[in-house]
Amino acid sequence: MNDASEGALLHVEGLEVAYGQVQAVRGVSLSVGHHEVVAVIGANGAGKTTLLRALVGLLPSRGRIVLGGRPVARPSPEDTVRLGISLVPERRQLFGSMSVSDNLLLGAYHRIGQEPRAAIDEDQHRVLALFPALRDRAASPARTLSGGMQQMVAIGRGLMARPRLLLLDEPLLGLAPLVIADMLRAFAQIQQLGQSILIVEQNAKAVLGLAARAYVLEAGRVVRHGRATTLAQDPALRAAYLGGHIEPAS
Amino acid sequence: MTLTQQLAQFIASGIVNGTIYALLGLGLVAIHSVTRVVNVAQGEFAALGALLASTLVARGMPLSLAAGVAVVAAAAAGGGVYRTGIRPARDAGPLTLLIITIALHLALKGLLLLVWGTNPYGLRPFTAGPPLRILSAVVTRQSLWVVGVTAVALVVLYLFFTHTILGKSLRACAVNPTAARLMGIRVERMSTLAWLIAGALGGLAGVLITPLTLATYDMGLILGLKGFVGVVMAGMSSYPWTVGACILFGVVESLGAGLISSNYRDGIAFGVLVAALLWRALSVLRGGLIVSEETAQE
């Protein structure tokens, strides 16, 4: 995996995150290359969300972080998005009282003034083409949408930043099975456009089919990593779908 | 005067006062929604605008230019107050931030006193001429200016918040600062912007009201407090409801003062406020109290 750091969009080594005296992420190393979909799976409280929040600088951390090929001493969310990495946060975090199209527009905030407005409008059309269900609701306040549609807005808002790497935090959380299927189809489409994705999910079954590689996080540590197809066959991991425990591989 | 005429008169003057409170209240909402600070020094922006405009006009500057300079100066005061006083302590608790704004209120008031002294300053009405009759109320031309300019300001504010990317990002910071940061919006700059807007609105209120009441260095606190009452009545975050609540507050105050005694003016206004609070609390009690919803949602 070490060679991956060269051309990787995202490369992390020995990441440590603590809340007060609680160590939530312990020495995590991972990387995501170009045009690659990578999954991080693990139970509730395993440190997945903390990991993503630390990566973009929402939480202070220790360790080596390389974003977009550039080592970043102290990541900040405002700069991370400008480095081409866009986080779609857990529980969507939409601007609830604002319209769907305003939410999408704000996703492109850092491009406004840098690029012609037509390019941004065009991307908005692309997002609406990806999630046709949003078309009729573009003017509605985001909080009036169903959970699934809100998740579409959140992902669309992330895409509007034109990221090279999209970080998805629990995008399937609380969604209906049918919506999950839609969402997975949308992810596949995004992937086909050459977009790199790092997806963090409890729903391992759903994302292992999508990702090329995966990391398994438990109690803040990476306890397994490898090809998604291999991991999907791992008996210990299969037990973990139902909450069993994996001893760290030696 | 008949009772109806009197009532119309009181309501008219209440609306004018309420409009001024609304300008201050809107500034408080802008500041609170983005930076979570309750700004006690809000009224000082009005005092600064009022005193500066008076002096500039007295020195021969055209009224419109003087008003513009005063509003810009008040806006700069708002931004300056944020940068020097609030930002260094932005991680402190709300009570500490409240005390800092009290300190800033004292410092600003002292500065105004240093420059302008204790004398009241006047400003001539924006247009000369006799009062007008509207329905059965007699309304001065300046009152119309107050309401009219405020209405224009509200429309401008509305367009700013709904039709410009800057206004939208400001709202985004208020709704969800974390998500705003993830979009690359620099919340720090938006906070400064919120204080600039609050300063400008305060300054505008001061300029508008001076022809009606005269300006003094210590006029700010009570104006700011009345704006604050409207803000809290409207729930601390809504711009349109704040305007409504402030105007309602102005009307109640004016009716009370007119019908009972003007000595009791503030007493009636704030008495109604306490009564409204108690009524709201009792109706919650009657419904059976359960811990509030927003804290409990997953």
Place this chain on the structure above:
Amino acid sequence: MIPTRRARLAATIAVVVLAILPYAVAGRISLSIFVFIGLFSLIVIGLSLLAGHAGQVSLGQAAFYGLGAYIAAISTLRIGIPPWLALPLAVSGAAGVAYLLGAPIFVLRGHFLVLGTLGLNVVMDVLVRNVQSLTGGPTGLTGIPPLSIGSLMIAGDRAYYYLTWTFVFAALWLGRNLVSSRVGRALAAVRSSEVAAATVGINPAFYKSRVFAASAALAGLAGALYVHYLSFVSPSPFAFNFSIDLLVMSVLGGIYQLPGAVAGTAILTVLREALRTIMPRVLGSGASAEYEIVLFGVLLAVVIIFSPAGVWPPLIKVLRLESARPRWAQVAPVAGVLAKSSSSLARPEPTGLLRVEGLRKQFGGLLAVDDLSFHVQAGEIYGIIGPNGAGKTTAFNLISGVLRPTRGTVYLRGRKISDLPAYRRAALGVGRTFQTPNVFPDLTVLENVMVGLHRLTTTSFTGAMLGLGRREDTQAAAQAAGYLAAVGLLDHAGLPAGALPFGGLRLLELARALAMHPIVLLLDEPASGLTGAERAELVRLIRRIRDTGTTVLLVEHDVGLVMEVADRVLVLNYGRRIADGTPRVVRNDPRVIAAYLGEEAVS
């Protein structure tokens, strides 16, 4: 915290200095400024108690000060009540008004007390100025008699100096007792989480309104002393501006430590006085008042920006007065707190111990719980599983009273509890833990569990102030230590709760809930975030809890754990029940496999 020897020494020195001060300054400075520092300290101690310990801010403390002053003045002058009787009248008058205002307002959360007290202050000021027949209007009242007891007349600077400072030390003593008592712990709990406090049976509004009344009583006392001291009263000292001054004094000193109130008051009062006398000398007599305000505002802003917690904490650090040793550091734990008890098992309920009927909860457009019905038998371990967003935690919130149902009913032992507030349900025996551990970080680990014993201890608000609950506290500490031993946290008893690792927080929350002696215990994802070993220990603990007679409801993602310990399992999806029954039945239910477990799970 237990005061160190150094702290005791410092306190003794302070008392001695204050005692000889009138003789030391005799003929050089007027004593009156020290009398005023004492009077203001009384008010600020109350305000710090309110802001620092009840987490509420008053912008109308000057109104209670004025209320005390005018009650004392009017009752002695106009009604002819003797001054020694007017004093308690003033105190209880101020406290009574505060209680009547506070008790309803605390039902509303947020900035409402600020607004209510601000309003009260303005109304007070206007009334005092205008009801001239009673108050003398803006010019006020003169000729108020000094305090006297029998033939002993309390008059003059020196007498009021000693009297006022005696009251200040009494207030500090009462306040300190209160803060370190059962009530103080309840206040700390309310301050850090009203939801968590309510779920151990504490009614937040009850304690907040009492602290508010106590703070008003102190202000009323200061007001009454003031008028008897000066024999004169007028409206201006009680205006809203002074309320702001008082709040500034309180924050300047530091709201979390009561002696800080005296420090803040002294600093502010002396500073104002000094600026008033020094500035004209420095700058010539013309511009004195102007510079004073500016400098005062700037100084205040600088102090608060650099020391947001006030001057007291750094002062304590510099003088090394703070003790590192928490109270109850060494307590012998009561053994066998989790012994078998027969009380809960004794009465089997025909319709189940806990019964949920047609429960529904709607958040805006989202139906989180939809027509949910189930019942749980006494002594059962009842598991609830389902995908994220299935409504499991919402169901717990509806049962424990954290949320109000849109529709439906919850019965405990046949009694309808769904219209009761959370703290009443806790008192009836509904205990719970939270998905994200919700402990009280300002309290020690042991004190957290003592808060769990809140309903089982009895020291009243007044009793706590008088220091009457110490014995009960000692017993409660031993009891709490017993629960800590049962969950394996006894070694950490003296640690601040916030310093525990994640697994420890879960166990602490569990110990706190157990201390309530719940009939039903709701555990919300107790295993999440635990390591393998901690999880195994949890399984043993859950079984032990059931064996004591407590019925356990368990929401968990760790399906393996639920299948291992639960007697019956309820499966939710989209707020609806899709199956329930024994683990074996549920595991093989085709609907559960399709909707939740998935095909591979059973293969």
